[in-house]
Amino acid sequence: QLQASGGGLVQAGGSLRLSCAASVRTFSTYTMAWFRQAPGKEREFVTVIRGNSGTTYYTDSVKGRFTLSRDNAKSTVYLQMNSLKPEDTAVYYCAARQYWHVSYSYATNYISWGQGTLVTVSS
Numbered sequence: 001q002l003q004a005s006g007g008g009l010v011q012a013g014g015s016l017r018l019s020c021a022a023s024v025r026t027f028s029t030y031t032m033a034w035f036r037q038a039p040g041k042e043r044e045f046v047t048v049i050r051g052n053s054g055t056t057y058y059t060d061s062v063k064g065r066f067t068l069s070r071d072n073a074k075s076t077v078y079l080q081m082n083s084l085k086p087e088d089t090a091v092y093y094c095a096a097r098q099y100w101h102v103s104y105s106y107a108t109n110y111i112s113w114g115q116g117t118l119v120t121v122s123s
Contacts, residue, residue: 004094007117010084014121018079020094020114027075028052031097034068034079035107036090036119043093045105049077057104062088084121091116 006018024030033048047058047068056068067080077094095110103109 002094002096002112002114004092004114004117006079007092007119009120009122012084012086012121012123014084015080015082016084016119018081018092018094018117018119019076020079021074021076022096022112024075024096024098024112026098028072029098031100031104032068032070032077033095033104033110034092035095036088036092037116038087038090041090043107045107046092047079048104050100059105081119084119086121086123089119089121091118 001023003021010016029051031050034046035043036046037043045059046062047066049056049068049070065083070077093116094114096112097110101109
């Protein structure tokens with residue numbers, strides 16, 4: 001199970017940090033990702049972090065603004081979002097799968113999902 005938290009309302013240019021805590025036995029082997037879904041749009045990939053190595057990948061629109069990290073001892077990932085823009089407004093979902101998948105940006109490759117947390121960026 002995944003428990004996401006940290007969403008809220010922020011002005012453009014502000015920051016938020018999302019957290020996703022996982023209830024799994026071998027968290028370090030899990031690939032963890034964030035997706036988002038804006039009103040009227042399809043769910044889209046935001047970022048992913050590999051287990052053990054901690055290698056991260058980002059969609060182009062958030063590169064340089066968002067940072068994904070993990071604390072394997074706490075079975076938690078953190079998404080630090082800086083310089084937020086109104087177009088970042090969406091429900092953010094954390095997702096997990098054990099081990100890596102090369103098609104990491106496809107939602108269908110993840111087996112566990114958090115409940116979603118709303119991020120609203122006002123202009």
